[in-house]
Structure formats: structure tokens, C-alpha cells
Amino acid sequence: MTWSATEVLAIVEGMSRKTPIDWDAIATVAKNRIITTRELDDLGVPRKTVSDRTDPGGPWRRLLPGVIQLSTGHLTTEQRYDAALRYGGPEAVLTGISAARLGGLQHLPEAAGVHILIPHRSRCLSSRFVTIERTRRLPAPDCRAGFAVAPLVRAVLDAARRFRELDEVRALLAEAVQRGLVKPELLKKELEEGSGRGTRLPRMVLDEMLANVHSAAEGWAFRLAERSGLPPMQWNVRLLDSSGKLLGIPDGWIDEVGLAWQIDSRAYHLSPTSYDATVQRHSMMTAAGIIVVHTLPTQLRTDPDTVLEQLRGAYRLAGHSAHEG
Incomplete structure (x- = not known):
């Protein structure tokens, strides 16, 4: 195939012409200075620009596969939540300790990572600070502080199923029930309908609660x-x-x-x-x-x-x- 002089000139001019980046649009999408590489693609940011900016010493940082922090400073709690949800995809929902905290619980252990739920059909895997749980019972999320969050009954039990000490489960469920945020009967129903993994300790505590045990x-x-x-x-x-x-x-x-x-x-x-x-x-x-x-x-x-x-x-x-x- 032979290129004409006019066609070659058009290609060279196109390669040398730089498309301006719409930084205002990026700021709108990346409300916590967190964005995905796909979103940057959609906004017309050249992949070489992304690569250069995320290289060592650059102004951006790769947090998770396909997820970028548009700064290199300390990662805030909100940024961790945002990054986890973007990594999990559009149907991802925060659960566990993170969601329980957003739901109003106060006496919680520090979470080592962010626990999210994603549809069972998804193939996304846990990575770095994000724990992925695939589920066939993806809950309709609540919106708390701008994040998609599992209802508190689900979030509390998802956290409790990962605890290893009975008293930790007691403390978690007791706070939720005694403050009137959830009802033990609804916790029991959710426990019966959900996954059987890690339910031994929550079942013991709910048996106590339904017997009117308070502490x-x-x-x-x-x-x-x-x-x-x-x-x-x-x-x-x-x-x-x-x-x-x-x-x-x-x-x-x-x-x-x-x-x-x-x-x-x-x-x-x-x-x-x-x-x-x-x-x-x-x-x-x-x-x-x-x-x-x-x-x-x-x-x-x-x-x-x-x-x-x-x-x-x-x-x-x-x-x-x-x-x-």
C-alpha cells in the first residue's frame, strides 16, 4: 500500500497535535482524587500521560489494578472506600466494619482493609487493602456519606462472620441492638438466609440476645x-x-x-x-x-x-x- 504525500502530512500533523486535557472534568469525576484508568481513557487522557504521572517520583499513584490516586499523600479513609468501590465495579457495595462505621456504630475494632460485596458473576479478586466477597445475595445499598453501603443488618453480620473471638461478636452485636439500630430478630433472619461461613459465633450470640441476655x-x-x-x-x-x-x-x-x-x-x-x-x-x-x-x-x-x-x-x-x- 502506497501513501500519498497529503496522507503522510495529515498523519504527522495529527500525531504532533496535542489534545488539551480537561482537568475540570477529571476533578468532577475524581471527587476524592480517586479515579480509574478507564475513566481517564473516557476523558481523553493519553495513556502515556497516565504512565508518566504514575511512574516513581510522579505526582500520581497506582493504588489498585486500574485505580489511581491523583496525588501521593496519605490515603484518607474516604479515599480507601472510594478506591475499593471503583475497583469492585459499578455494583460494588461496602460492608463489614467499614459499612458498620458509616451506619453509626462507634465501638469497632480497626479494620485492616475495606470489605466489599460484588456480584457472584464478577471475577474481581481481593487486592492489597480490599477484601472482595462475591455473593448471590447482593443487597440493595443505602447511600451513606456518598458511598454505596450494605444495610446495617447485613454489614454487622458480614463483620461478625470474620471475627474469631466470641466477645468481639458480642460487643459488635450488642452495640447495634442496644442502640436500637438493628433488631435481633432481623439479624437472625439475615443469618439464616445468608452464607453459612463463619456463622457459629454470631449464632451463639443471637441465641443469647433472643433469650434477653444483655452483656x-x-x-x-x-x-x-x-x-x-x-x-x-x-x-x-x-x-x-x-x-x-x-x-x-x-x-x-x-x-x-x-x-x-x-x-x-x-x-x-x-x-x-x-x-x-x-x-x-x-x-x-x-x-x-x-x-x-x-x-x-x-x-x-x-x-x-x-x-x-x-x-x-x-x-x-x-x-x-x-x-x-
Whole structure:
């Protein structure tokens, strides 16, 4: 094939002509100074410009495959979220600890990375600080702080499934439930409908919650009571006298013999007022013929066998008293 002089001149002129880059358009797309190489292509940025700017010493930085930070400074939390979602694709959704934090939870462990959900058909893989979870149950996202975020029920359980310590799961679910952000029944429903991976600890905690157990210490007591051989306990029951006056709300209660189990946090004993209230509640329950067992949280962890002996002995005593009455 032979090129004419006119055609050659047109090609040379086209190669030498530089197309101006629309930096305002780039700034609009890269709201957190995060953008993908595909978006730069669409905006007409030459690939050589991208390559030059992301070379060592350049003003940009490659964060993830196909994702670029338009600066080299410290990566903010928002930039990490933005980069993760752009990397995951247009249907990606934040979940886990990141989404739980955006959903309003405060007492969370520091997340080592950003956990996102993507459609099961996608072939995107985890990379650097992004943990990819492919799912057939991609939730309709909420929008929080400008990011696509899984509903809090899903986010909390996605985080809990990756915890390895029971008390971490207790703390996470307890904050979400006690602050009224989620309902334990909805957590249970989500757990039943979702993936079975990593659900053992969340199931244990939800069993406690649905039994009206409110704290980690009560959770330890709940597990101990399960292997005590005693009748099932009720938890956090309001005890009233014959006139309707509140006697107390013991952590554990066996109604058939009138046995109350109180888990005494050391925090109460640091406050004279709280300690006085504890003593008064004990006196009122005892005066009403209730046998009250007091246990420190540390005893549940360090000497559970002794606690069981005390609990069983108190049950026998309460049963004897009830029989005599």
C-alpha cells in the first residue's frame, strides 16, 4: 500500500497535535482524587500521560489494578472506600466494619482493609487493602456519606462472620441492638438466609440476645447455665412484690424455686451510690424470700466450676425453702 504525500502530512500533523486535557472534568469525576484508568481513557487522557504521572517520583499513584490516586499523600479513609468501590465495579457495595462505621456504630475494632460485596458473576479478586466477597445475595445499598453501603443488618453480620473471638461478636452485636439500630430478630433472619461461613459465633450470640441476655458477662453466665443441669433460666426479668413494687431485675432467674442470679460488675463497686443500690436490691429480694447468688464476671472466666457449685447449692436451698413454704 502506497501513501500519498497529503496522507503522510495529515498523519504527522495529527500525531504532533496535542489534545488539551480537561482537568475540570477529571476533578468532577475524581471527587476524592480517586479515579480509574478507564475513566481517564473516557476523558481523553493519553495513556502515556497516565504512565508518566504514575511512574516513581510522579505526582500520581497506582493504588489498585486500574485505580489511581491523583496525588501521593496519605490515603484518607474516604479515599480507601472510594478506591475499593471503583475497583469492585459499578455494583460494588461496602460492608463489614467499614459499612458498620458509616451506619453509626462507634465501638469497632480497626479494620485492616475495606470489605466489599460484588456480584457472584464478577471475577474481581481481593487486592492489597480490599477484601472482595462475591455473593448471590447482593443487597440493595443505602447511600451513606456518598458511598454505596450494605444495610446495617447485613454489614454487622458480614463483620461478625470474620471475627474469631466470641466477645468481639458480642460487643459488635450488642452495640447495634442496644442502640436500637438493628433488631435481633432481623439479624437472625439475615443469618439464616445468608452464607453459612463463619456463622457459629454470631449464632451463639443471637441465641443469647433472643433469650434477653444483655452483656458479655451475662453471655458467659448464659453459657455456664446451659451446662449446669439446672432448669432453664430466664434473663433480666422484672421481679415485683404483691403490691407491684419492683424488687429487682436479676440477670438470671429460676421461677419455680425463686432463685436469682446477679452478675456483679466491678464497676458498680467503684461507685458508693451504685453499690448502695445493689445492696438495697439484694435486701429487698431476700426479704421477699428470694435466694440471691452474686457472682463476679472474673469468676465466670477463671473459676466456672466453683460458680457452678455455688449455683447448684443455692438451687437446692431455694428448692428446700420453696417446699417448706
